[in-house]
Amino acid sequence: MKKLKITGKELRAIGYPEGPVVSLAINIAKKFFKHNTREQALKILKDVLDKPQAFLEDERLAPVALQLKPAAKTELYETSLNNQGVPFNIFGAEFIEEGATSQMYTAAKLPVAVIGALMPDAHHGYGLPIGGVLATANEVIPYGVGVDIGCRMCLSVFNIDPKALKEKENYFAREIIENTKFGSGAQLDKAADHAVMENKAFYEHGLLRSLHTKAWKQLGTSGSGNHFVEFGEVIIEEDDEILGIPKGKYTGLLSHSGSRGLGASIAGHYTKLAMQKRRLPAEARNLAWLSLDEQEGQEYWIAMNLAGEYASACHHIIHEKIARQLGERPVKMVENHHNFAWKEKFENRDVIVHRKGATPAGKDVLGIIPGSMTANGYIVKGKGNEASVNSASHGAGRKMSRTKAMETISHSELKEALHKSGVKLLGAGLDEAPFAYKDIDAVMRAQNNLVDIVGSFKPKIVKMDGAAPGTKA
């Protein structure tokens, strides 16, 4: 069935005001008016504009009617922030820009906030800052999780002498190139398969059903931005009971990516719903929440968890393909989400903990904190410190904005840094150059009360979205 596409121009022509109601009406027309003609749809939307009160109970058009209904009703939906925010500790405050801190102060003033924390790699984001941790009572904030739901790390440790990475560099490079796909709309040439695609949520949940085909095409891909797949040298200096592999040097395969278009669509859909439902002051608008006692909140929770499983599947597909090619089974895998929300306990109270660019660091929980394309990443073990709501940073954090990095960093400068570190770069944007990131070791020192380092990962062969250095895009 062909979808009916009404344009903003047409809506404004019949008298619709500028603002979010336009895109809302477009989406509703697309969803519900596929059996109507354009003229019929516009007629109905005009009726809603003229008499919004008559459509407040209409199951399809109520959201539009609510937006169009003047005065009194908006007040009903206005929610104010608390004067005094809940407390939150800041780790590595000297590394954190003002914008991120002030976003955290705003988040702490939400009436649903319980406790927060700000990680040493924090920077400004939409809604909650990247590196922000926020616990709520029983509410979920779509932009407290972020657009890339389930963005995560996955490390496979192989019992292969890492000297092989230099000696057979081209062989390992080819494994990455042949088994990964980067880029914004990237799809595999031959679609992958995974049990997650049979998850009943994909069939029972309206929004997820509409995203199933696209998700399947993108399964096993890595996306763009700071996402990567790389081989490196894993060094375990001391035996650790939790990590459970003997000290020594290993070959590691490390990946960083999320839930691709699937998670982005879920985040966009539910944050819009939340913003319609709860109008917050301008500085907090993107922090609109859904209660888990509401239908929409439950739906988001199901969708978020599916996106998390899907992101995990994308990593596993890559790792399994490469492991099979190497003819090896990993002796250990370490993995964690760092954009997600969890049901956890804080001071014995049930809370929803949002980590947007933060690594779970409960007692003895293993995780990965990556550095940059040349700097070490670390295998960490959480200390279960409630001062950070059981969290740690998810990386070194950017020192330079993407724009500034593109303007100031040269190809030759990057080439020299790669050469010095002995890293073979198979592709990346200049904005991912190591100089764009903070010093990971300084960031780790700022959180030594939050995690123990149990191993390190030194990148050797790195693939990100973009052309290889010295080649044309």
Next chain:
DNA sequence: ATGTCC
């Protein structure tokens, strides 16, 4: 982060 949603 996402083939960027007015």
